[in-house]
Amino acid sequence: MSREQKLSEIIADHAGREGPLIPILHDVQEEFGCVDEEAEQAIAAALNLTRAEVHGVVSFYHDFKPKADPRPVVQICRAESCKSRGVEALIGDAEQAAGARVKLHTVYCLGLCSSGPNARVGDKLHARLDSAALVKLIENA
Amino acid sequence: MTIVRISDDALARACGADELAAAFAKQGHEVQRVSSWGMHWLEPLVEIDGKGFGPVTVADIDAILDGSSDKAIGTIAEHPFIASQQRLTFARAGKTRPLNLEDYEATGGWAGLKRARRIGSDAIIEEVLASGLRGRGGAGFPAGIKWKTVAGAAADQKYIVCNADEGDSATFADRMVMEGDPFQLIEGMAIAGEAVGASKGYVYIRSEYPDAIAKMQAAARISAQIVAPFVVEIRVGAGAYVCGEETSLLNSLEGKRGEVRAKPPLPALKGLFGKPTVVNNVLTLTAIPHILTEGGAAAYAALGMGRSKGTMPIQLAGNIRHGGLYETAFGITLGELVNDIGGGTASGRPVKAVQVGGPLGAYLHPDQFDIPFDYEAYAAIDALIGHAGLTVFDDTADLRSMARFAMEFCAVESCGKCTPCRIGSTRGVELIDRISAGGRVLAGVETAPQMHNMPKQGRTQDEEIQLLEDLCDTMKFGSLCALGGFTPYPVMSALKHWPEDFRK
Ligand SMILES: Cc1cc2nc3c(=O)[nH]c(=O)nc-3n(C[C@H](O)[C@H](O)[C@H](O)COP(=O)(O)O)c2cc1C
Ligand code: SF4
Ligand code: FES
Numbered sequence: 001m002s003r004e005q006k007l008s009e010i011i012a013d014h015a016g017r018e019g020p021l022i023p024i025l026h027d028v029q030e031e032f033g034c035v036d037e038e039a040e041q042a043i044a045a046a047l048n049l050t051r052a053e054v055h056g057v058v059s060f061y062h063d064f065k066p067k068a069d070p071r072p073v074v075q076i077c078r079a080e081s082c083k084s085r086g087v088e089a090l091i092g093d094a095e096q097a098a099g100a101r102v103k104l105h106t107v108y109c110l111g112l113c114s115s116g117p118n119a120r121v122g123d124k125l126h127a128r129l130d131s132a133a134l135v136k137l138i139e140n141a
Numbered sequence: 142m143t144i145v146r147i148s149d150d151a152l153a154r155a156c157g158a159d160e161l162a163a164a165f166a167k168q169g170h171e172v173q174r175v176s177s178w179g180m181h182w183l184e185p186l187v188e189i190d191g192k193g194f195g196p197v198t199v200a201d202i203d204a205i206l207d208g209s210s211d212k213a214i215g216t217i218a219e220h221p222f223i224a225s226q227q228r229l230t231f232a233r234a235g236k237t238r239p240l241n242l243e244d245y246e247a248t249g250g251w252a253g254l255k256r257a258r259r260i261g262s263d264a265i266i267e268e269v270l271a272s273g274l275r276g277r278g279g280a281g282f283p284a285g286i287k288w289k290t291v292a293g294a295a296a297d298q299k300y301i302v303c304n305a306d307e308g309d310s311a312t313f314a315d316r317m318v319m320e321g322d323p324f325q326l327i328e329g330m331a332i333a334g335e336a337v338g339a340s341k342g343y344v345y346i347r348s349e350y351p352d353a354i355a356k357m358q359a360a361a362r363i364s365a366q367i368v369a370p371f372v373v374e375i376r377v378g379a380g381a382y383v384c385g386e387e388t389s390l391l392n393s394l395e396g397k398r399g400e401v402r403a404k405p406p407l408p409a410l411k412g413l414f415g416k417p418t419v420v421n422n423v424l425t426l427t428a429i430p431h432i433l434t435e436g437g438a439a440a441y442a443a444l445g446m447g448r449s450k451g452t453m454p455i456q457l458a459g460n461i462r463h464g465g466l467y468e469t470a471f472g473i474t475l476g477e478l479v480n481d482i483g484g485g486t487a488s489g490r491p492v493k494a495v496q497v498g499g500p501l502g503a504y505l506h507p508d509q510f511d512i513p514f515d516y517e518a519y520a521a522i523d524a525l526i527g528h529a530g531l532t533v534f535d536d537t538a539d540l541r542s543m544a545r546f547a548m549e550f551c552a553v554e555s556c557g558k559c560t561p562c563r564i565g566s567t568r569g570v571e572l573i574d575r576i577s578a579g580g581r582v583l584a585g586v587e588t589a590p591q592m593h594n595m596p597k598q599g600r601t602q603d604e605e606i607q608l609l610e611d612l613c614d615t616m617k618f619g620s621l622c623a624l625g626g627f628t629p630y631p632v633m634s635a636l637k638h639w640p641e642d643f644r645k
Contacts (some may be wrong), residue, residue, distance in 0.1 A: 018414065021396030022379060026348075047396075060398040060556075063276045063348055064378030079550075080496055080543070081532045084459035085442035085487070108382065108500075108550065109308060110349055111316040114181040114457060114464025115529065123351040125155035 006031060007039060011046045021047060021057060026065055033068035071103040072141040075120040076134075078106050081113035093131045097138040104138070108139060143170045143206070146188040149239070150177035150320050151352040152313070158185040158200065164199045168206075176228060176321025178235030179466030180222055182487075183214065188235070193217040202299040209457070213552035222482065227444065228468045229431050229452050230314075230424060233322050240359055242521060245324045251367060252428035253437070257332045262292055265336040265433065272438040273450030274429075276421030277387075278304055279527045281449075281499070281516045284429075290409040291337040291405040293603040294417035302394065302413060302420045303332050304376055305353070305644060306385035309499025311458040311530030315423035317466055319346065319353035322427070323360035329426035331368040333419055343413070345390050360547055367380040371378050382500075382554035399538035400556045401622045420633055422528070424454060445471035449515045459496075459532035460486045469514075476510030479533055490535035494639070496543075498527025500550050501627035504540060523630060540635040540642040547631040551624060561616045562625025569612055569632065576605045576643055606636065 001009070010027045012022040026042055028035050035058045037051075042050040058064045075093065078087055098104045112118045115127040119134060121141055128135070145156050145165045162172045164254070165187075178186060183195030187205060194205050194212040204210035214220060217235065228234065243327040245251070270285030291299060303326065308313040318326055330342040344361075346354050354377055361373040378384050378392060384393045388402035391413050391439070397421050412418025428451065432438050437609035441451045449471035455478060457464045462484035462634075479485070479495055486492055494504045503524035512518055516541045519526050548569035575581050581600040584591065613629035636643060 019376075019396040020396050022376070023394060026377060026379065039603075056398050057396065060381065064379060080500060080546070081311045081459040081530075083531050083543070083546070084534045084538065104364065107349060107380075108554075109310045109312075111307065111313040111353075112155055112312060113311045113459065113532070114185070114461065115152060115156065117460075120349075125151055125352075127152060127155035 003032075004042070005095045005104045005125050007042050011043060017055065021049075021054070022061075025058060025061075029064050034065045035069075036066060053118075067099075069103055071101060073103045073105050073121070074098070074138050074141050075105045075110075077108065077110050077116060079108040079113075081109070082116035082118060085116040087117035090131050090134050094134050094138060098133040101103070102141050143189055144173060144430045145170050146175045146316055147153075147185055147233070148174045148177040148321075149174035149508065150184075150349070152181055152315060153177055153184040154352070156184045156196065161185050161187070161197055161199060161202075164202055165599050168202070168512050173238060174235060176234050176239050177317060178217060178223060179317065180220070180463070182463055182466035186217075187482075189216055191216050191218065191262050193220070206592060208346055222463060222465070222467070223389065224293040227452050227470050227480070228470050229441070230318070230325075230427050230454055231322075231466060231468045231622040232431070233319070233325070234466070237322070239321050239323060239356060240363060241583060242324070242363060248432075249434070250324055250410075253366070253433035254328050254331050254335075256435065257335050257433050262336050262338065265332065266292060268337070268432060268438040269429070272441040273369065273433045273448070273451070274425065274432060274441065275516070276422055277424035277428070277453070278387075279525070281526070283423060286450070287409055287421070288333065288336050290407070291417045292340070294410050296417050298341070298414075298416045299337055300413045300416055300418040301329055301333045301337070301339045301342040302387075302391065302418055303342065303344040303423060303425050304385060304387060304390060304420055304427055305344050305357075306390060307350070307423070307507070307528070308382040308385045308502075309528050310532055311496070312456050312528045313458070314454040314456055314466060314529070316350055316353050318423050318427050319350070320356050323356050324364055325430055326357075326423055326427050327364050327368060327373055328362055329429035330373060331371045333426060334371040335416070337419055339360060339419065340372065342371060342373045343376050343394060344373065345376050345378060345384070345394060347379055347384075381556075382550075383556045383622075383624055387625065388486060389622075390420065391418065392601065398556075400558050403621065413631045424528075446513060446515055447471075447517055453514065453529050454525075455514070456528075456530040457483045457533075458530055459489055459533075459536050460535040462487050471515050471562045472513045475505060475512050475514070475531075476511060476529060478514070479510065483531075486533060486535040488537075489536065489588070492544075493532060493535045493536045493538050494540060494635075496534070496631065497530070498525040499530055500547060501525070501623060501630060502527050502542065503630040504638065505634070506638040524633065525627070525630065540639040541573065541577065541645075543641075544572060544635040547628050548573060551628040559619070559625060561619035562621075562628070565612055565616045565625065566628060569609065569616075569628075572605060572609050572612065576609065602644060609636070
C-alpha cells in the first residue's frame, strides 16, 4: 500500500468520530514514526482545517514528531520521585551506553514512582533500575 | 496443583511479574492474574492460600512451594500495611481479576448503578452532596455541586469526562484503579451520566500508561451492555502535562492545542464541544459506586475531618522504604505516613524533605510532620494535597536543584497562553542558575560607559534571591491556571526551609 493510501485509510478509520484529530495523529505517528508536512496537509484537507491549525496541534504535543528517527528509543523518567531515588546519577552511564545508536528520551513520570528509577522501551516498563540494569536495557534496545 | 495469584499491574510487571507467572504456569500451577495489593516494595508479590511472598524472583519458586522461603510475609490481609488501611476505593485491590465480570459482581459490583437507576437524578445528587465527596484531582471542589450544575443545564447533549491524565510525579492511584478495578470507574461514570443526564463518557488517559489504556479499552468493551445506553470511550493523551488541567483536556479532546481556557464559562455549563460537561478525576468517580450503595453516603461522610470527608488513596513514593498505595480517612499526619507506615527512607538516611501534591506541591520539612492530611490544613501553610502523592527525599537531596527543576518543568510543560508562566518559568531557571553562581556580573553592553541608567554593580546572591521571590509572586498572582500559579510553591518552600541550599 502506498503512503498516501495508508494515510487516507487512517483518516477514514476515524470518520464520524467526535474530535478525530488527536486519534488520527496518534495512528499516523505510530505508522510512519512522525507527522510530517505531507501528513499534515492530507489531514487538514480531510478535516476541513488549515495546515496551520493541524501544525499547531502537532507541534504542541510532545508525542508527535515532525521527522522520523530510526534509532531505538529508551524513555527515562527524570521527575521528582525518580530523582529522589537517584536517577540523575545514572544519566552519565546511560548516555555513554546510548552513544549515537540509541535515542534517550526524558519523560516525566511513568506512574511507578515508589520503585524508581524507571524506564520504558516500547510498551514495556522497567523498574528498580541501577546503572548496570539501565546500561543493559540501552544496549539491548 | 496450587492456585497462585500474581498481580498484572504495570508496576508488578515492570518488576518481573510476567516472567514469574510464566514460570509457575510452566510447573503446572494455576496462575490467576489479579490486581495489586499496593505494597510496591514487595512486588512481584505471590499469594498462595492468602499467604504472601515478596519480592519474588523465579529463583524463589521452589522454596515457596516447599514452605522454606525466606520471602514469606504471612497472611497478606493481616499485614500491618494493609490491616491499618480503610479501603473503600481500593476495597478490591489484590483480591479480584481486573477484567473478570464475575469477580466484580461477586464483590458488590454494579449495586451502586442499579440503585442509582432506581432512585433517579435528584436523589443521586443529594447523596453525593451528603457524602461530602470533593474532587480528588487536586482542587477539592465538591463533586455534588458540580453535578448539580450540569444536571440543571438544559442541552441536547451532555458529557461525562474522566480525567485520567495523572501527570504528577508520585501519583499512581488512578493508574492502579484503571489497571486493577476498571469496572468500578466505568460504574462511577455511568452513575454520573444517570445523575446529570449525559449519555456519553470519555476517559482521557495519558499516553505514558500503556497498560491502563489497554485495560480500560477492554473493560469498556466488556461492560458495554451493562452500562448501556451510556457509552464509554477511551481517548489517549499525547504527552502534555498541562492536559490534566480540565479546560486544556477538553480542548485536547476536541482535537485542539491543549491550551487552557479562561473561566467562565465553566465546563459544567459550556464544556466539551460547548456542551454541559462533568469533568472529574478517576478517584472522584471511583468513589461514587460505594457512596451510592444503601447507606454509603452517610458512611462516607462519617470518615475524615473538617470539610475533608471520606478516605483518600495516598501514594507513598520516592525514597521511602515501604512505598505504595495507602488508603485511609483524612486526618492522618504526614509524620505517621512517612515514618510509621512508610518506614522512613529506602536509603536508611534521615528524611530531609517531603514533596506533597506533585510538581506543583510544596516541599515540607520534618518540623511540619504533625500536619493532618486535610485540604484546609495544607492550604493554611501554603502547601497542597493535590492528588495525594508524597515524594520522600533523604539528606543527600539538594533543594536548590529541586527548585530549579520545578521551574524547568513549568517551562517545558507550559501551554504558553500567559506570560508569567511561559516567560517567568524560563527566567526562573536562569535566576536559580545565577544564584548558584553566586550572583550576577555585569556583562556586554551593560558595561558600556554610556549606559548611565545601569546599576554600577551586578547583583549579589541575596539580591538574586529577592528577585526570585518577586518572580514567584508574579507567577502566583498573574497566571491563568495552577501550572504557572502553583510552581512557586515548591520553589518558595524550598527557599524558606532550606535557605542554606541556596546560599552555598
Ligand atoms: C496543570 C494542571 C494539571 C492538572 N492535572 C490533573 C490530572 O492529571 N488529573 C486530574 O484529575 N486533575 C488534574 N488537574 C485538575 C483539573 O483541572 C480539575 O480540577 C479536575 O480534573 C476536576 O476533577 P475533580 O473535581 O474530580 O478533582 C490539573 C490542574 C492543573 C492546573
Ligand atoms: S499558567 Fe501556564 S499552563 Fe496555565 S494557562 Fe498560563 S501559560 Fe498556560
Ligand atoms: S516519578 Fe518516575 S515514575 Fe513517577
